[in-house]
Amino acid sequence: MSMSGRTxxxxxxxxxxxxxxxxALVDAGARVITTGRSAERLKPLADVGARIEVADATSFTDMSALARRIGAVDLVLPLVGGWRGGGGLAGQSDEDLDALLPSFQAVRAxxxxxxxSIRASDAGRFAMVSSTAVERPLAGGANYTSIKAAGEAWTLxxxxxxxxxxxDSDRPLRAASVILRAEGALDPDxxxxxxxxxxxxxxxxxxxxIRLL
Structure with missing residues (x-):
């Protein structure tokens, strides 16, 4: 299915x-809207042809306002991430958990x-980026895998x-919610x-x- 003309x-x-x-999406002909909390850090995205919006992906208020502004959408992909870990179970600090929590908050928001918007599209997609670590949690990554597992549960x-x-509407299913799992460090390509x-x-x-990257 072509991305040409989709948002x-x-x-x-x-x-x-x-x-x-x-x-990749711009090259495929899509209208791409990107968000971040820093206009400066968004500039490289504008350089590849994406529209940029300063907004907090973890904020339901910000995301709802953006949804009203941009109208129809065919793909939503939250990319708030990061990794904190190590130190065994005793090393799973509250500070690390707080730093990882925005990943889940962005999926929710x-x-x-x-x-x-996704349900109104004729081919809507929602996706989140997770990790194969959720299948084999380690003590040193318990905070991280717990957050990813929560995101996967929400996505399902x-x-x-x-x-x-x-x-309920007696219509064909046209929207799909998908988990994208990376093994190890996320490969951008x-x-x-x-x-x-x-x-x-x-x-x-x-x-x-669930799809493996």
Whole structure:
């Protein structure tokens, strides 16, 4: 399915992964909107052709206001991330947990704010970036894997919501919520390919699935 003319929102996209995904989507013909909390850090995204918006991806208020401004959306991908860990179980500090929490908050805020928009699209996609570490949690990464596992659970709940809305309205399922799992450090190019590949299968096949990067 072509991305030409479709709208993609990359929330919290000021990382190398965000830049790679934005560039790939622009090259595929999409209208790309990227957010971050720093106008300066958003400049490279504007350079590859993305529209930039200063907004907090973890804020439901900010994301809801953005949803009203930009209208129709076909893809929402929160990219707030980061890693903290080490020190065994005793080393899983509250400070590290607080630093990791925005990853989950961004999944919550964006999926809620753009729920109606994704369901209104004829091929809407919501995706989150997770890690294969959730399958084999280690004591030294307990904070990190717990946050990712929470994000995955939320993303699967989003998938159920899309399916239920389609059933209740007696319409075909056209929205899909997908988990993208990275093994080890996130490869920006692999993420970019996976994002473009979110439309390789229709929503009935994709909704609620886990894809390895």
């Amino acid at each position: 993609a929102l990359l929330a919290g996209a000021t990382s190398a992964a965000g830049l790679a995904a934005a560039a 964006t999926s809620r704010a753009f729920d109606a 709940a989003v998938a159920q919501g899309y399916a239920k809305a389609a059933r 692999a993420l970019a390919r996976a994002v473009i590949g979110l439309w390789d299968a229709d929503a009935t096949e994709s909704n609620g699935t």
